[in-house]
Amino acid sequence: MKTGNNATIATIFNRRSSGKLNPPGPSEAELITILRAGAAAPDHKLTRPFWFIVFEGDARLEFGEVLAESMTRRSLALGIEPTQGQITKEKTKFLRAPxxxxxxxxxxxxxxxxxxxxxxxxxxxxxxMLLAATSFGYGSMWRSGDVLFDPFIKEALGLAKTDYLIGFLYFGSYKDGIAPEPNDPELSDIVSKWES
Known part of the structure; x- marks a missing residue:
């Protein structure tokens, strides 16, 4: 893969998902830059529809209670009783990153x-935001799932029913300080040139 000396291109190829991230996470100054990078994203009519909710420290565990309640409600609605293991997993999800x-x-x-x-x-x-964190040397993970569409979660986050929850971004340091290999995508199956 040829990336030249362009730092932006290198950052794009170096951004990889990491499921478990360790402390330390971004500093306060780095966090502000990451959030500003998110707010600088393109949006039609410059409406700035972005809303970012930050979870650090004990807030991660406190919101885990909300995640567990959300999963329990969704499971019971399907006639399924969640196990204690499933509940614990939800409660500790946000502890996968600082x-x-x-x-x-x-x-x-x-x-x-x-x-x-x-x-x-x-x-x-x-x-x-993922790219900004990568440029600082941090690992990241974009998590989604049924939780994004749960009205209970939206309400807990202060969102209206008409708002969209895009995902939960996890940030922290790579295990043993070793980043995954850069992404080297194969283009042959995903690119074509249009001809009339």
Missing amino acids: LVIAVAAKKHPEIVLPDEELICAGAAAAQN
Whole structure:
């Protein structure tokens, strides 16, 4: 893979998902830069629909109670009793990294935009934050799942039913300080040139 000396291109290829991240996480100054990078993402009509909720320290464990309640409610609605192991797993999810950021896109009722554009803007903000963290040398993980569409979770985060929860971003240091190998995507199956 040829990336030249361009630091931005190198950061893109070096960003890899890491399931378990250790302390230390980003410093306060680095966190502000990561959040600013998210807010700098492209969005139609410059509505800045972004909303970021930061979880550090004990807040991660406290929100774990909310995650466990959410999973329990969804399971019971399907007639399934969750196991104690499943409940514990939900309670400790945010402890997989020293910093977690929930990324949302808030709908502005006075501005008419397709919902898809809000989702795209939120996703662009999330990617900007992942890249910013990579540029500082941190690992990251973008987590999603049924929890993103749970009204109980949205309410707990202060989001309206019409807002979109884009994902939970985990940030921290790589285990043993060793980053995964850079991504080297194969293009043959995903690129074509349009011809009339």
